[in-house]
Amino acid sequence: MTVRQPTPVGQTVGIKVPPTAVVIFGASGDLTHRKIIPAFYHLQKNGHLPDGMAIIGFARREQSEQQFREGLRQSLEDFSHTQPIDQSVWTALESHLYYHKGDLSNPEDYVALAERLRTLPEASAFRENHLFYLATAPNFFPVVAENLGKAGLHAREGVTGCRRLIVEKPFGTDLPSARSLNETLHKVFPERCIFRIDHYLGKENVQNLLYFRFGNSIFEPLWDRRYIDHVQITVAETQTIGSRGGYYDMAGASRDMLQNHLMQLFTLIAMEPPASLEAESIRDEKVKVLRSVPTPTSEEVLRNSVRAQYGPGILGGRTVRPYREEDRVSRRSLTETYVCLRLEIDNWRWSGVPFYLRTGKALSQQYTEICIVFHRPPCVLFAHSLKHIARNWLKIRIQPIEGIHLLFNTKVPAQPLIQEARMNFYYRRQDHYFPEAYERLLLDALIGESTLFTRSDEVEQAWRIVDAVQEAWKEEELDRLPLYAPGSMGPVEAEELLRREGRRWGDPPCEEEEQLLE
Template identity: 40%
Template sequence: MQTDSSFTFVLFGGTGDLSMRKILPALYEAHRAGMLAASGKIVAVARHEEDRDGYLRWVNEHVKAHVAKSGVDENAWTSFIARIEYVKLDLGNAEDFVKLRDALQDLPGTRVFYLATGPSLFVPICRALASVGLNEHARIVLEKPLGYDLRSSNAINDAVGEIFAEEQIYRIDHYLGKEPVQNLLALRFGNALFEPLWRREWVESIQITIAEELGVEARGDFYDNTGALRDMVQNHLLQLLSIVAMEPPHSMDSDSVRDEKLRVLRALKPIDPRDISKVAVRGQYHAGVIRGTSVPAYATEPGVKTDSATETFVALKVEIENWRWAGVPFFLRTGKRLADRVAEIVVNFRAVPHSALGASALRAGANRLVIRLQPNETIRLYCLAKKPGEGMNLSSVHLDLAFDQFFKEGQMEAYQRLLLDVINGRLALFVRRDEQEAAWKWVEPILNEWAASGKPKPYAAGTWGPAAASAMLAQHDTCWLEEEN
């Protein structure tokens, strides 16, 4: 399905890693699938001394490796790069923004400004766009992290909000564009089977994990001033939690969905600083082995201070104070240099209240739903069935929805979906300012307490983090999914 109207997509940071790995590959896939209006244009903006031909050589070298597994269709690629223009721009030179305005003057459709830059540049870019009248009839896309804490986040939002109206601002969180997250909404609100069970009476606990095998790579300078709580929890994990726990919206329009997510974030039980050691675990990876390869400790990574107290692992116990979820623990976890790369949501249903079939029917986790976001996007429902043979012996079985096997159409990558939503003016999968504020308010007591306390707990690279994360779940007679298996 083609986009509704023509567009001009202006990509700040056009030579950066995010543009090469995610944004331009996503736009190419949309183009190859016939989902972009034929007249739509892409204008890359960067400070590199390149002409258009030089920039296209850069794109050919760095983007092709990141397109889908199916590879590059050379005819589609040729017509895709024909959409691309390049503007050399120095953010400190006001005349360069005049040149940008002139370059955009005759290009068609709605203007989308995508800021694939550091957050320190968001406000200067927005002000410079406004100075030449480019903030009118336009949309602005802001990448995370949006600020360092509540105060800095508000400062950026205040400044950007003076230039662009809230309905023009698209704060992107790519996890919200993943197919299984969208299917979670369909699963809950489109099926009578699940919605009656999606509440405290039937759910024992919920786990949300985003685990990475990679370390900080070339991002040591950035990461050492950020940490896992800011980088992953405040945005990705809390957004996933709000999707899992939200009430049914009256429709799927942008404000209805985001209103319900906001109610969840505002219902999060406040963290008492005195209880942080009981409900929050932070860790930092030391040297270890991942898949047979030795990897260094975080403190020896390039750009990282040798005495760093920055956390590379976070595990939290979260509670939601409302009628649906009161008393149900949500366990959130994220980390770098862990044993596997996985992102998943695990819904553990309560055991049956009485079993005539033996103790196995009463064990925790006998009935669970596992929603895998990466690397393979699947939804798996676990239940008990009788083993073949004599006697009533039960065994765990599962029903799978593997999207790539069930649906003939190719799956849409998260960035592809979100970029199409920006071009078409759909806000539902983007974070509203009040959501962001609520998330920052909730995490700030943890940030403040950790800033005043000692170092994170060590864990060996290639493991699942500090033992304290497992001990936290053991207090609730449960464990992380991989520990049970």
């Protein structure tokens, strides 16, 4: 198969990154070491970072600049997706890494940071181009933003450069908190300067959704209620909650995954064609999808959702405790580690087409995919040989083995029977470099390309839907949630949700897929 060089979403092609000072708040944390610094290393390695860049780590830990650099070097050894580390690339990046000891809650430390930025060796190059990365606990998001404003480091009139803010998820815990956070951030940074990061949008096959849909005349005419029976979106994880019990027991699968990752995939697969590939055109259409989802009543939520917890069992050869016995989890917890939700979009294209969104911990396989299931063809011609013809489906695999798969029906050789056949496309068979999600998203933020970031109204609309689900669940008088076995694909109730409408979940990836790539 011949594959032409793809064009990325957005406007990053051919645009040079301006010299910028990047300040990472929470620089001693896991995110900085696992994702952010490896992303900057690969940007440096691929020639995307200009001279005049400076990266400043801001944290409370007492350490020297050399200790900070050595710790980051070790993180590259542990977490970079390319090995071995190129020492010449690291040396070039290391010379622009700095450490600034500060307390996130102390306004004076931000004043000192502002002075540090003015006196760095690269200051004459980056001037007032600043990118502030909030790699902190969520409760510090408004604190950091307000203190940046007090120190004069916010985006304002008279600043000759660009000052931008990257905010990690979770963006609020419900609709009121998301609105409050938006209001706080907007006091110091306008919406165009706020980049709410969702790493799923940086994945190659997520970016490919727009090109696949709108760049192929054989698929887009079929992309509506006339031909599509239903859509399945799955984000399956094999990990348990691990050491995240304190956070997870307050969030659950609906807040941790449904409100952001699954809603992003949902909007991209259902959106109308945008007027252009510019950020606002794409984001406008994504918001329209969410606004077209009616706020479900409690009765609708309880009929169209499933929540459950993983119980005890064996997963990957090791014993798994039930969720309620995990560290820092309430022994009476009703927090879900699995959620399945049936949604409908009240517009012309999708009226009557159900979308099934599911995600869970401790499942049998780790994968993310969108499955478009088409209407079953009439069986009149083949009634003598079979009762049903398999539905055609189109699977877009986001991870781990990115690809596109099509199932269709064909004749069995030498017999008057029908069999299923598949056509498979695998991204990694192409001779292209695959950037990690954070690498792509950081590059976009540096040049101000916001297509792959979430806008404030999109966040709020997603919370509107998830809040309705949470409120309905609160009204249930339950002592415990249904349990599912670790290493399964979830509770039987999720299977029944589809079965009662004559549908079933698509099969997870088969082990043969990895062999196909060898």
